[in-house]
Amino acid sequence: MSLRDEAAELDMRDPLAGKRAEFDVDPDLSYLDGNSLGAPPRGVAPRLAEVVGEQWGRRLIRSWDEGWWDAPERIGDRIAPLVGAAPGQVVVGDSTTVNLFKALVAGVRLNPDRPEILLDAATFPTDGYIAESAARLTGHRVRRVPVREMASAVSSRTALALVNHVDYVTGELHDLPVVTEALHSAGALAVWDLCHSAGAVPVPLDAAGVDLAVGCTYKFLNGGPGAPAFLYVARKWLDVFDQPLSGWAGHADPFGMTPSYAGGTGIRRGRTGTPDILSMLALDAALDVWDDVTIDQVRAKGLALGEFFLRCLDELVPDADVVTPRSRGNQISVRRPDAKATMGELIARGVIGDYRPPDVLRFGLAALYVRYADVLRAAEELRALR
Amino acid sequence: MSLRDEAAELDMRDPLAGKRAEFDVDPDLSYLDGNSLGAPPRGVAPRLAEVVGEQWGRRLIRSWDEGWWDAPERIGDRIAPLVGAAPGQVVVGDSTTVNLFKALVAGVRLNPDRPEILLDAATFPTDGYIAESAARLTGHRVRRVPVREMASAVSSRTALALVNHVDYVTGELHDLPVVTEALHSAGALAVWDLCHSAGAVPVPLDAAGVDLAVGCTYKFLNGGPGAPAFLYVARKWLDVFDQPLSGWAGHADPFGMTPSYAGGTGIRRGRTGTPDILSMLALDAALDVWDDVTIDQVRAKGLALGEFFLRCLDELVPDADVVTPRSRGNQISVRRPDAKATMGELIARGVIGDYRPPDVLRFGLAALYVRYADVLRAAEELRALR
Incomplete structure (x- = not known):
């Protein structure tokens, strides 16, 4: 044949x-470039027309109480099963890069008195740029290590490691459970970048006990160019997740307008500013293709x-x-x-x-x-x- | 009558x-709530349909070279005249809260060895939450001062002051040139939050010598719910603006994929992650109402x-x-x-x-x-x- x-x-x-x-x-x-920008699901255009014409145009500010305000967690819960997460641990919003900053600074705070961040030596560059910036602000040192050497490189000095699940150049899929286990055995946290795996391969976040993860929605999740990213915080860390972009939308009582920050319950404290509704609801429509x-x-x-x-x-x-x-x-x-x-x-x-x-x-x-x-x-x- | x-x-x-x-x-x-969410300009819906159907659907990844990648600065230059800024100093992207973090951390780095951040005591809450977070990471102390007392409170210990141009509760308009001048006379930087003034009142950023500013586009600029914010960096600081969310999109050579960060030329270094195109081009369409x-x-x-x-x-x-x-x-x-x-x-x-x-x-x-x-x-x- x-x-x-x-x-x-x-x-x-x-x-x-x-x-x-x-x-x-x-x-x-x-x-063959859906690993960079997924193609548009047909449901996106009519959904955006409805969001602009009906929700924004007719309901105006009232739409915040009619579905907009809760969208980041609701859509996060739609992504959760694709990355092996039970509900309540994924929030959508901001860019991958911004979420990496949240995860890294919060991550080193969860594991104090350890001076080192391990970084996947072949990482997509923005992870490294942000790791260096987070390290500069928190007094850590970034050490770049090939993923296959993580298990031998991790030590009691390691606060966390940031690893790409799929290598963006070669397409190599790293063994998330094995690497996570190796990091944990040395008392380090595992922070995974899922940009090239979410929507492409199963990601066993909960099963592997991953601590924190960040992923992209405009590649294999087809959310649209520059669509909002997602942040995963494992349930065990939700109450103590102390992230640096502690904006009003993540506050326990956002409309109370209190002067001091108090992070909201659960994954909501992963939020920062006002949710970007047009892009977020375009992503919501794009996720419909996963329903069956x-x-x-x-x-x-x-x-x-x-x-x-x-x-x-x-x-x-x-x-x-x-x-x-x-x-x-x-x-x-x-x-x-x-x-x-x-x-x-x-x-x-x-x-x-x-x-x-x-x-x-x-x-x-x-x-x-x-x-x-x-x-x-x-x-x-x-x-x-x- | x-x-x-x-x-x-x-x-x-x-x-x-x-x-x-x-x-x-x-x-x-x-x-009468355009100070919270501006009404939709009629041009937004057809523009979004074109962006999804033609640019995303037909041109796919090629659209990044056909207008998407440069959109943050191009649209920033459309906002610039509304806030009294010459071209090349305004970039669009991320939320107001995220941009406040960039401005505050970069701001204290521009004015080192001064331990204090002054904060408008009546500020919109997210500014205070982020000022506290930035201060915690950079070793500064936040002091809350009513705007009318800024001139007497500022001292040689003050790195910068973050002030709301229009008070979000009372609607009071503060005297931006006078407050900026008072801050400068003590060697402090002036960082303005323009959320409630951009698109509502003239904002003389360049004329007053403001150092950094952040503003919202979903209020009086009608960009849509949670539309991307903007960041202003005065020309005199562009070459040394050293911001903490130093992601790949602000790199001097973003597609070179080099491991070390080097901020791009000009306002581009104010960027962080992949530009959020759907929301950004909705804002672009919304700004057409200002053409005449x-x-x-x-x-x-x-x-x-x-x-x-x-x-x-x-x-x-x-x-x-x-x-x-x-x-x-x-x-x-x-x-x-x-x-x-x-x-x-x-x-x-x-x-x-x-x-x-x-x-x-x-x-x-x-x-x-x-x-x-x-x-x-x-x-x-x-x-x-x-």
Whole structure:
């Protein structure tokens, strides 16, 4: 059977094939960049029209009492099952970067008298920038350690470690329970960055006893460009979570307008300022696509898409330098000296992935809308560019 | 002439009367809460539909290079003339609270070896919560001082003062140039919260030599519920502005993905995480209503609305306890023991203002869409509730 026939058959038999119709994706594109910006679910545009026209336009300020004010926790509870969290531990709002700051400063306060923050040496850069800033303000030192060396590097001097669940360049999936356990055995807290795993692979936050986590909603959760991030605080820490961006929206009595800060009950104290409603309710609508699928189904198809893509590369581009290891998220990365120019060419040919310095092509496999035919086409176009 | 005839004539002669048609406001409501949530400009809904359908849906990730990435500074430059700032000093993004944290920590770093932060004693609470948090992290002490005593309280121990331009409860407008000058004469920096003045009154940031400022866009700038805030950094500080939420979007080379942070050139270093595009471009559309009006025209009508409202109160509710002083923003506040219940009644009767503890009714006079008939109606309904 040719690869084309095989792709057609895989797409025909794909139990998630019907989900693609819930997204507004150009059928002529192979969109393999959902690990950077998820495609728009069709429900987002009408929801935004309703939020602007009805809730904002007709109800005006009254909408704050009619669903807006509670949206950050309500939507957090919709994300919770996708990251293995029981209700009441996830809040939505602010950017990933801002939430990393909250998690890191609060994290070192939960584990005092330990001078060191361990940082995933291959982290997405913003985590490192913010770790350095938090360390500067709290008197800690940041030490960069490859994830595979975390277990030997952690010590009684370590307050916490910040680790990326999926490496943003290579797509490697780290073993969250094993690394968390190693950190805990030395008395350190585990803070996970889920940007490239939330909505792509199962994330066992509660089961693994993760302390704090931060994730993005505009990649595999399709919330829209720059959509609000989420913050997870494990139940055991909720009462003592003492975060530095202690704004009025996280106050125990926000409309009491009292001069002193008192953090609200539960995950609400993870909030900072006025919730950004337009973006938050766009995300709310985007999450509807998860109502009838599980993260396990998405993971299974993501892995199958990856296997098929690797076979296509083996056959069509046998010298392709695949840098993604066997343990991976929903992303395949290929190293090429001319990666930046190559990606420009691929995009011109209708295969949209992206490029990360110095020389990596990334292909995201967002299983809710990516077709087997899309990954075959990516391999075919790569061959054409050899 | 009766008050009703007078209101009708004032509305007929109002040079800004035509602007109301650019907003989607229920004609049967007297909406006097634009100081809390501005009404939706009609351009927002179609713009959001275009951003979701065309920019996100069709162009996908390519839109970052086609206007999204530069939006925070481009939209900042649209707000700049409304707050008396030359281009290149205003950036949009994050919440007011998050920007206050940036401004305060960066502010004390600009003025080292001074242990004290002065805080407007009547400040909106989030400013105080964040000042305390920033002070805790940087080793400063917060001292709360009424604005009228700032000039005598500031000393060589003062790193900076954080002052609200318009008092959120009483509507009092503080003298920004005079207070700034007093702070500067003691070597302290002036950090202004413009939440209740941006879009309501002229704000002479550059002319007064203000150092840093933060403002809100969902009140008199009509950006939508929880719309992104803005941060102003005076040109003289741009090169040395060293802010704690130093995320990847403010990096000099964000897509270089380098491990160390280096703040970008100019106001861009005020950014933190990925710009929140849906909310930001909703704000962009909302700002179109300013294309053919000046802040001076809006201020003139705001004052006239206030004068007329005060006359209506004098005549219809002579015992009304107006707490707004002569120097005011675009807001009139009335103290009543039963303020919370009274506001509920007013809203049920179609007059929407709001309530602030313990006993204040607030009436916002957003001059782009509030009619003289609206403020007369508020006075009439207040009389009916006596």
